[in-house]
Amino acid sequence: MVRLRKLFLGTLMLMLVLSLAACGSSANTAREDSASQEGEEIVVKHQLGETKVKKNPKNVVVFDFGVLDSLDKLGVEVAGVPQANVPPYLKKYGAGDYANVGSLKEPDFEKVSSLGPELIIISARQSDQYEEFSKIAPTIYMGVDTSRYMESFTENMETLGKIFGKEAEVEKELEAINETIEKVKEKASASDKKALIILTTGGKTSAYGPGSRFGLIHDVLGVKPVDKNIKAATHGMSVSFEYIAEKNPDYLFVIDRDKVVSGEGGQPAEQVLNNDLVKGTKAYKDKNIVYLDPNYWYLSGGGLVSLGEMVKEVEAGLQ
Incomplete structure (x- = not known):
């Protein structure tokens, strides 16, 4: 009886040790996965070139109000926007909580640089200044190609989904828009x-x-x-x-x-x-x-x- 009790206690201790070891290993793996995702980069192809972009970049600066309204819809925070002529439905971005980075046509490069952005998003109005932006931080062009409007728009939104881990949300929004389009076309x-x-x-x-x-x-x-x-x-x-x-x-x-x-x-x-x-x-x-x-x-x-x-x-x- 004593021998059986010792065997039982020994087995219990062994299981406890193995369980703790497994938990430690899982925690380490989770930390490693998190660190890996934090430093993960994707290559974004756009009309002005190819740009390596960190996933979930910090201090994002946006020079396109269409992209801004998309990020707002997806719950993605930005650091700076051009605050002149901000549409009323995006009026919160015209307040002091967000940095004013100039206007759509005249960016304040010094202000942009001071924010330490990990991503800058521009469109047609800033396309001539792409190289200047790229000296500050990874920059991508997200203007809509009107010769292929829906294809270009969809590509832009899917790119935002990949960068910010919002693929499912983007897909849901695109489905809703396409349903309405089909009704109007009919x-x-x-x-x-x-x-x-x-x-x-x-x-x-x-x-x-x-x-x-x-x-x-x-x-x-x-x-x-x-x-x-x-x-x-x-x-x-x-x-x-x-x-x-x-x-x-x-x-x-x-x-x-x-x-x-x-x-x-x-x-x-x-x-x-x-x-x-x-x-x-x-x-x-x-x-x-x-x-x-x-x-x-x-x-x-x-x-x-x-x-x-x-x-x-x-x-x-x-x-």
């Missing part, structure tokens, strides 16, 4: 009505067609263009009111640049278009002039939030 394809997209600024108008900055209305959502020959330029094709009257669109989609850039000093799009030539169009007579929110369309297009809202605005405008 609605647009069932109609023969044609649309014209214009931007107003300083009392003048520019038209945008397929493949252009705002061309996703045609290219992605399937709304038929009233003019297929509009030059697909970033700044649009300057047009007159006579041109609008001649093309006589069923829908007129309007982006008011002055509303978000010039503030009170600009001329509202409603005033710009308040003339007999525009009033003679089918769009005006059928109450199908759709004023799109320039905060989404001009300032922050290509984000998880902004793109979703842009699609919904077009859907609401198609009667």
Whole structure:
């Protein structure tokens, strides 16, 4: 009996020792995995080159409001943003909790450098300064290629997912956006009505067609263009009111640049278009002039939030 008790106690002690050893080994492995992930890098290919980026980088600086709204949606913190003209739905980034790193066109490189960023994200407005940014920290370009809008947008969002460990969240958001897009495409394809997209600024108008900055209305959502020959330029094709009257669109989609850039000093799009030539169009007579929110369309297009809202605005405008 004594011998059996000693054997039992010995076996129990051995199991305890082995268990403690296993726990120690697991803890060490967990620490090693954490350290490995902390220092892990991925190579991001973008329009301006290839960049090695740390996973979950610290002190991120963002110069694109579409990317900013995506990171905000995903719950990713940033250190610095250009605070001039921050869209109202992102107004918290215009406060003192975040560093002001200049403007979209004139970055404050000294301020950016002082933040010690491990990643800088830029887009078209800063593309000429890519090399300067790259001297400070790893820099990636995340502007949307409008000639392949959804493919480019999806690639950008999936890249953010990989960098910040948010793959599942990104996939869920993309699914929701694509579902809405399909609904709008179905609605647009069932109609023969044609649309014209214009931007107003300083009392003048520019038209945008397929493949252009705002061309996703045609290219992605399937709304038929009233003019297929509009030059697909970033700044649009300057047009007159006579041109609008001649093309006589069923829908007129309007982006008011002055509303978000010039503030009170600009001329509202409603005033710009308040003339007999525009009033003679089918769009005006059928109450199908759709004023799109320039905060989404001009300032922050290509984000998880902004793109979703842009699609919904077009859907609401198609009667």
